[in-house]
Amino acid sequence: MIVPRYWAEGREQHRLQGEQTTVRRFGWSNVSQADAQSLADVRAKEALQRVLSGEKLERREPKTAYNGADGVPIREEIISEHGDAVITRNGYGVRCLNTPNVFFADIDFESPRSPGGYAGSIFGALWLGSMAVAWSMGLLTGPIAFGLLVAASLLTAFIASAISGRRQAALDAAPLTPNSPEALARARIQVFLKTNFDWSFRLYRTPAGLRLMATHALLLPQDPAVADALQALGTDPIYTAMCLKQQCFRARLTAKPWRIGVHTHMRPRPGVWPVAEQYLPKRQAWVQGYEKAAASFAACRYVETLGSTMVHRDVVAVQELHDAQCQATSELKLA
Numbered sequence: 001m002i003v004p005r006y007w008a009e010g011r012e013q014h015r016l017q018g019e020q021t022t023v024r025r026f027g028w029s030n031v032s033q034a035d036a037q038s039l040a041d042v043r044a045k046e047a048l049q050r051v052l053s054g055e056k057l058e059r060r061e062p063k064t065a066y067n068g069a070d071g072v073p074i075r076e077e078i079i080s081e082h083g084d085a086v087i088t089r090n091g092y093g094v095r096c097l098n099t100p101n102v103f104f105a106d107i108d109f110e111s112p113r114s115p116g117g118y119a120g121s122i123f124g125a126l127w128l129g130s131m132a133v134a135w136s137m138g139l140l141t142g143p144i145a146f147g148l149l150v151a152a153s154l155l156t157a158f159i160a161s162a163i164s165g166r167r168q169a170a171l172d173a174a175p176l177t178p179n180s181p182e183a184l185a186r187a188r189i190q191v192f193l194k195t196n197f198d199w200s201f202r203l204y205r206t207p208a209g210l211r212l213m214a215t216h217a218l219l220l221p222q223d224p225a226v227a228d229a230l231q232a233l234g235t236d237p238i239y240t241a242m243c244l245k246q247q248c249f250r251a252r253l254t255a256k257p258w259r260i261g262v263h264t265h266m267r268p269r270p271g272v273w274p275v276a277e278q279y280l281p282k283r284q285a286w287v288q289g290y291e292k293a294a295a296s297f298a299a300c301r302y303v304e305t306l307g308s309t310m311v312h313r314d315v316v317a318v319q320e321l322h323d324a325q326c327q328a329t330s331e332l333k334l335a
Contacts, residue, residue, distance in 0.1 A: 012041075074098060084100050085097060098249075105211070106212075106235065107188075109210075200215045254325070266283060
């Protein structure tokens with residue numbers, strides 16, 4: 001697992017018979033900006049040579065924070081470091097725990113791609129589409145259009161937040177029947193534990209499902225047993241793939257902004273770290289407001305311990321850090 005403090009971009013060009021080839025690559029370092037630039041230049045030169053030899057490569061790496069980054073480390077602001085564990089702020093502003101060897105897995109009860117989850121976005125798209133038609137017909141002036149655009153954004157965020165709240169309330173109120181999502185998820189956990197009797201899980205409730213933290217041993221993402229566990233437990237395949245790519249496990253520590261009434265995006269947008277110095281005040285102002293709101297919510301709630309109940313001594317510090325940051329033993333509302 002690598003979460004660098006310094007980032008840079010290198011560029012290499014080659015011109016032949018009037019045709020120019022330009023390749024850009026990122027570099028990173030925990031030592032210095034100059035060290036990051038040196039790596040960026042080396043990677044750009046290597047990539048250019050591969051392109052010139054006929055290999056099909058992207059000319060420019062996408063500036064991606066985490067999900068979707070291929071061959072590039074986690075690119076997020078480092079909030080704090082705790083031994084091997086690192087707390088970062090992700091692309092939409094929440095704090096995340098990144099650990100190279102303490103197993104975490106979230107099991108969602110409902111797919112985020114379900115029709116209900118898109119209701120706010122559909123409403124926004126219809127509103128903006130109708131505005132575009134009105135604009136093309138000359139029915140809207142600049143100030144009126146701007147005002148309606150702001151209103152559409154706020155109302156869309158409100159609807160999405162309300163839908164999220166109703167879905168969470170429905171999940172919380174749902175009885176634990178044999179075919180309920182939670183019962184089915186728990187059944188998969190119990191089936192897994194019957195054939196992996198040495199494993200021990202701390203079970204947490206999240207707004208969308210369950211979270212498991214393995215405490216019996218330190219585990220590595222590339223371990224075949226980890227891949228088998230993630231699949232057997234019903235973990236999101238994207239999370240599984242990212243664990244392997246980034247060589248780390250990951251857990252959200254604070255509430256999602258849209259679930260707690262924070263309807264503005266973190267600035268600048270996109271805010272992939274690092275951001276230019278002139279944008280830092282706006283980012284810091286957003287973070288301050290978000291953190292104040294998030295303090296009244298829990299990211300997950302501890303429920304019980306399952307399996308062997310073994311606790312590896314090197315897992316304890318991460319477990320305590322996770323529980324404190326998530327406010328997992330509080331009675332605060334989940335978000």
